[in-house]
Amino acid sequence: MVNYAINKITLRQRLREYKKKPISFLLLLIVGLAALFSATALVFIIIYIIIMGVPHLTPDLFALKYNSDNVSCMPAIINTLIITVLTLIISVPFGIGSAIYLVEYAKRGNKFVKVIRTMAETLSGIPSIVYGLFGMLFFVTALHWRISLLAGAFTLAIMVLPTIMRTTEEALITVPDSYREGSFGLGAGKLRTIIKIILPSAMPGILAGIILAVGRIAGETAALLYTSGSATGTVSSIMDSGRTLAIHMYVLANEGLHTDQAWGTAVVLLILVLVINTLSAFIAKKLSSKN
Amino acid sequence: MRLNRIKEMAMQGVFLLTAITSIAAVVLICIFLFYNGVPAITEIGFLNFVGGQKWAPTNVPASYGILNMIIGSIYVTAGAVVVGVPIGVLTAVFLARFCPAPLYKVLKPATELLAGIPSIVYGFFGLMVIVPFIREHFGGGSSLLAASFVLGIMILPTIIGVSESAIRAVPESYYEGALALGATRERSVFKAILPASKSGILAGVVLGTGRAIGETMAVILIAGNQVQIPSSLTDGVRTLTANIVLEMGYSTGLHRQALIATGVVLFVFILIITLSMQAIKSRSEKYG
CATH class of the missing domain: 1.10.3720.10 (MetI-like)
Known part of the structure; x- marks a missing residue:
């Protein structure tokens, strides 16, 4: 059979080419090695933590009660759930609302829009x-909420706001203008169009953003240390202090007394966050392949 | 019809308000950080704070150089x-x-x-x-x-x-x-x-x-x-x-x-x- 491809060269031809130009081959090599390093770093970290941690995933680690003999991570998991839900309740309406304003209402080239974008970028x-620090000064001290899950959730809500805003914006922009025109043409108002037409079609993108935010919330430590604190045990109200899984992990690693449990907790945290991130990427990809 | 117009306007206002939160957040963060941090810098002295090599906050007298x-x-x-x-x-x-x-x-x-x-x-x-x-x-x-x-x-x-x-x-x-x-x-x-x-x-x-x-x-x-x-x-x-x-x-x-x-x-x-x-x-x- 005759090969008609003109630009295709065989491996042997390419190798001969590289023999003549060793510098090019060297460039290819270092580029490949760099990529290999990046991939290896990820695989190595994940596999190492899983191998070291999985043997320590004992039922004790998930006991309902925490005490100094058995540093169970169950209360921390529950606290993480509570703080995640609280944070989303606060940040999602604001994030989606601002994205709707930026995409649907603001006029193109508006100075005000530019200011909002700059601020969101600064926030991120x-x-x-x-x-x-801000959460400690504002929510904990100035508003007298003390160190509590609520203070932590508000702090995180500001932190993930730019993430939700940006992903929602991108999702809204991908909704074709013909949807809007069709809705207006049928006599619907702007508000109705947004709620009934635009938001439903942008939903997967928005969801991907929210899940991404959940991943950040679950893995966050520094913002929570002095806002929701590191109290052990389950909370009785959202005005109580309670440690999330990531903070639990930090305390264990810092004390250095319960290394086994720290490995186990690391596995739980790592897998939780990786699953959340993969889910988000999966939804976002489904969306982009649909369009 | 009028009611609808009012609703539209009101919701536009709401969306605008949510959009302002990110500005408000940045402003609040700046205000609270600077309001709580700057007095310490002036008390310690800007050069002593930023240029000082000795960080011993529990000493008497304490030194705060970062x-x-x-x-x-x-x-x-x-x-x-x-x-x-x-x-x-x-x-x-x-x-x-x-x-x-x-x-x-x-x-x-x-x-x-x-x-x-x-x-x-x-x-x-x-x-x-x-x-x-x-x-x-x-x-x-x-x-x-x-x-x-x-x-x-x-x-x-x-x-x-x-x-x-x-x-x-x-x-x-x-x-x-x-x-x-x-x-x-x-x-x-x-x-x-x-x-x-x-x-x-x-x-x-x-x-x-x-x-x-x-x-x-x-x-x-x-x-x-x-x-x-x-x-x-x-x-x-x-x-x-x-x-x-x-x-x-x-x-x-x-x-x-x-x-x-x-x-x-x-x-x-x-x-x-x-x-x-x-x-x-x-x-x-x-x-x-």
């Missing part, structure tokens, strides 16, 4: 420890 | 950049130009997952694996070297993501032109495409720098936290972020305020980085 660049 | 921590943060960040930038940019080159499609489907999500690992897990991994490794082979253990290495890996996804999209944004004609002039594929990529995407790559590096300087939990576990200017790679360092977390728990009075002021200094660093980031972006939008 602020390190979590600075959020933690 | 120069060692500022330099510690700069060293650790520089170390992370040295480790993360070459690997990150080269990985981005591979992903954008050399990666076979089936491999890309695995490699790209992998680099993104790297961003999802919580910093405390990186810290714990560093503490249990990297630090013992360094202790065995170089001596020292918890050190600038350990922190630089782990942070370098942590900023990889940021650098890879931004650099890859910058490389992909370069028109294909640059590459084809170089090929047509007889350059090899690799030469075309490195000599024609990379220079054209340098402002985008720079943006990625700046973003990664911001991540590294603000990183807290991983650094605390592996950097050693000694208040000193490290004289070698295996010496311990304390960063600004570590200083805040380590001592905030038991501090009172001026000590506590000095820690908040440490946060202010960190915040100013971050603001400078964010501003330069935006400057790079608007420049690259202008000149393409």
